[in-house]
Amino acid sequence: MIPRFPPRPERLFGRPSAQYRLDSPHGRGWPMTGNDMLAARLTIHLDAAVLWHHRPAYAELVHRAHREGLIGASVFHGVTGFGAGDPKQSPLAPKGPCAVVIVDEEPRLRDFLPHVADVLGETSAVAVLDRVRIHTPSADE
Numbered sequence: 001m002i003p004r005f006p007p008r009p010e011r012l013f014g015r016p017s018a019q020y021r022l023d024s025p026h027g028r029g030w031p032m033t034g035n036d037m038l039a040a041r042l043t044i045h046l047d048a049a050v051l052w053h054h055r056p057a058y059a060e061l062v063h064r065a066h067r068e069g070l071i072g073a074s075v076f077h078g079v080t081g082f083g084a085g086d087p088k089q090s091p092l093a094p095k096g097p098c099a100v101v102i103v104d105e106e107p108r109l110r111d112f113l114p115h116v117a118d119v120l121g122e123t124s125a126v127a128v129l130d131r132v133r134i135h136t137p138s139a140d141e
Helices: 008-013 057-067 107-122
Strands: 036-047 072-077 097-106 126-135
Touching: 036 057, 036 072, 036 107, 057 072, 057 097, 057 107, 097 107
Parallel strands: none
Antiparallel strands: 036 097, 036 126, 072 097
């Protein structure tokens, strides 16, 4: 018999129960505690040197996410990277790739994408939307 990958949740955890979600990432039936929440993550990859109306495009994306009332947004600067397009370079702006990561419910992030389509189109940015799990530790962990 050929082993099935990933293994069925029953084989990992015994028989399925209400605490395991079979529709979790990778179909592995990860345990969902009462403090876990299903959400989505929008990651926008762009060049940190790209300007949008005389300010960094990544700052504009974070500003718009805040204005829309999304849960949270962060910018991560990389050392090196590559991608499609030839973004504008500015001698005064920081060089290298960056990623803007925004977390909220999936429908809210899908509604947010049209609000940033102008920035994404002008900057050759790439947006990736994926499902995540937000875990808040309880006092007994």
